[in-house]
Amino acid sequence: MDKKDYYEVLGVSKTASDEEIKRAFRKLAKEYHPDNKQTGNEEKFKEVGEAYAILSDPAKRRQYDQFGHQAFSNNGGANYSGFSADDIDLSEIFREVFGGGSFGGFSGFSSFGGNRNTKRPRKGEDSLLTVNLSFEEAVFGCKKTITLDLNEKCSKCNGTGGFKETTCDTCGGSGRIISEQRSLFGVFQTQTTCPKCGGSGHTYKEECSKCNGKGYTRERKDIEVSIPEGIDTGYQLRISGKGSSGINGGPNGDIYLEFKVKDHELFAREEEDIYLEVPLTVTEAILGCKKEIPTLTGNVILEVKPGTQSGEKAKLKGKGIKKINAIGKGNMYIIFKVIIPTKLSMAQKRLIKDLSDTDLEDSPEFRNFKRYL
Numbered sequence: 426m427d428k429k430d431y432y433e434v435l436g437v438s439k440t441a442s443d444e445e446i447k448r449a450f451r452k453l454a455k456e457y458h459p460d461n462k463q464t465g466n467e468e469k470f471k472e473v474g475e476a477y478a479i480l481s482d483p484a485k486r487r488q489y490d491q492f493g494h495q496a497f498s499n500n501g502g503a504n505y506s507g508f509s510a511d512d513i514d515l516s517e518i519f520r521e522v523f524g525g526g527s528f529g530g531f532s533g534f535s536s537f538g539g540n541r542n543t544k545r546p547r548k549g550e551d552s553l554l555t556v557n558l559s560f561e562e563a564v565f566g567c568k569k570t571i572t573l574d575l576n577e578k579c580s581k582c583n584g585t586g587g588f589k590e591t592t593c594d595t596c597g598g599s600g601r602i603i604s605e606q607r608s609l610f611g612v613f614q615t616q617t618t619c620p621k622c623g624g625s626g627h628t629y630k631e632e633c634s635k636c637n638g639k640g641y642t643r644e645r646k647d648i649e650v651s652i653p654e655g656i657d658t659g660y661q662l663r664i665s666g667k668g669s670s671g672i673n674g675g676p677n678g679d680i681y682l683e684f685k686v687k688d689h690e691l692f693a694r695e696e697e698d699i700y701l702e703v704p705l706t707v708t709e710a711i712l713g714c715k716k717e718i719p720t721l722t723g724n725v726i727l728e729v730k731p732g733t734q735s736g737e738k739a740k741l742k743g744k745g746i747k748k749i750n751a752i753g754k755g756n757m758y759i760i761f762k763v764i765i766p767t768k769l770s771m772a773q774k775r776l777i778k779d780l781s782d783t784d785l786e787d788s789p790e791f792r793n794f795k796r797y798l
Contacts (some may be wrong), residue, residue, distance in 0.1 A: 431476035439490065443481065450477040450769050483683040484553045488661055539713045546675030550576060552668050553681045558656060560689035564721060564746050566654040570647050571682070576669035577644040579636035584670065586640040587629025593622035600626040625673075641670055650682065654747040655697065658686045691719065697746045697755025702762050705733065720744050720757055727759065733764035 432439050435449040450473060457470040479485045488496040554573055562569075578584035592598040596619035603616050618624040632638040648667055655660075661683050668678025693700040703718055713731035717724050721744065738758050745755025769777065 429472070431479050431489060434472055434476040435480065437480075442478075446480050450481075479698040482551075484551055484661075487553075487683065488681075491661065536584065547672040549669035549678035551678040551681060553683065556650075556652075556682050556684050558652065558684055558686045560687055560692065560694075562652065563656040563684065563686040564654065566656075567652050569650050569652055571650055571680075572645060572647050573680070574643055574645050576641040577646075578670040579633060579640055579642050581635040582633035582640065584640045584674075584729050585629070586636060586638040587632045587635070589630035590627050591630060593619060593626055595619055595621040596626065598626040600624040607735050622715065640672070648680070652684075653749065655749045656684050656686065657694070657696070658684060660684050660749070692721070694746065697748050698758060699745050699755070700758045700760060702760045703727075704762050704764050705729065705735075706764060707766070708735070710761070718759065721746070729761070733761050733763070735761060737761050 426666060432441070434650070435441075435446060435453065437449050441449075446793065453473040454470065456464045457466045457473060458782060464695055467604050479489050485496075491634060531541065552573055556569060556571060558567075558569075579586070582588065593600075597600055598621050600622060601616045602619050619626075622628050629638070633640075636642050648664070650662075654663070661681055664680040664682065667678045667680045670677055691701065701718065701720075703716065705714075705716075709716070710733045711731065714729050714735070716727050716729050718727050720741065725741070727739065727741075738760055741757040741759065743754050744757035766773075
């Protein structure tokens with residue numbers, strides 16, 4: 426069954442700001458939380474969580490806007506993000522949005538995700554980078570070396586952040602602080618991440634001097650990327666596992682490249698088709714000619730038929746740009762533009778005058794026009 430549009434799930438427009446999306450999520454999460462006796466609905470609760478997980482992430486939101494749900498399925502081709510609903514940790518989302526376990530009188534994670542291990546491996550941060558390409562690089566593909574700063578596992582402490590591990594004396598190793606709150610509706614339990622150990626359940630007697638206890642250092646890296654043929658502005662490419670290092674042994678994050686292609690001085694592009702405006706002299710348009718024109722793969726000779734009008738088109742099939750994730754190429758369209766001279770010699774003026782004395786107005790267009798004079 427087709428999934429519901431994420432924007433529709435949250436009740437926001439496609440131009441909604443990050444704050445509007447977060448506000449909508451907070452409202453719906455309270456409404457559908459399973460602890461809510463009146464309106465709780467676990468399926469809808471998961472649905473709004475999935476929608477927020479996508480729309481609150483800039484890279485995933487761009488992919489969704491461009492490809493819809495297809496961007497997050499195995500059929501997504503080069504744009505498949507590897508993301509699925511199973512990847513969503515609602516407890517992490519609620520900690521971010523609600524600042525802990527409690528919101529609106531509900532117990533937060535007790536009904537969904539409350540028993541998740543805070544020491545579990547977590548994926549590293551994703552990175553989004555804009556890559557500028559020339560028209561030719563985008564059309565024919567190329568190799569690019571991109572430079573970016575990433576979180577790399579600290580080589581001194583091997584990502585632990587310190588030495589001589591010991592159980593956190595604040596949370597007793599659970600990674601969470603649990604407290605109870607009394608209200609008119611009863612006693613509600615609140616869970617928050619332990620402020621001392623950050624949810625890991627342990628601390629270190631000696632902090633690593635290289636990473637200052639973070640477990641990672643910021644490193645500048647050069648990565649060579651193969652850009653496929655046919656890229657266009659706005660297209661995104663995912664480089665799996667090349668982002669920042671994971672947490673607690675989790676996998677590395679991903680790098681998302683978003684492309685911006687420079688316009689060509691001669692060719693115009695619409696998806697896989699290209700357009701070329703070819704100038705003709707008045708003589709060439711009237712008498713016809715053979716015209717040498719450039720294409721993406723070299724010059725060709727094009728036959729211009731007699732009586733060609735300015736604005737007429739000719740199609741060169743398969744002379745366009747390779748289609749992304751598909752077989753074949755687009756087409757090339759030639760648009761003729763008859764150039765009217767602005768300066769003439771006396772001899773040329775006499776020839777034009779002689780031409781105007783002949784009956785050149787015996788055409789349907791002229792006859793139809795004259796009927797209304």
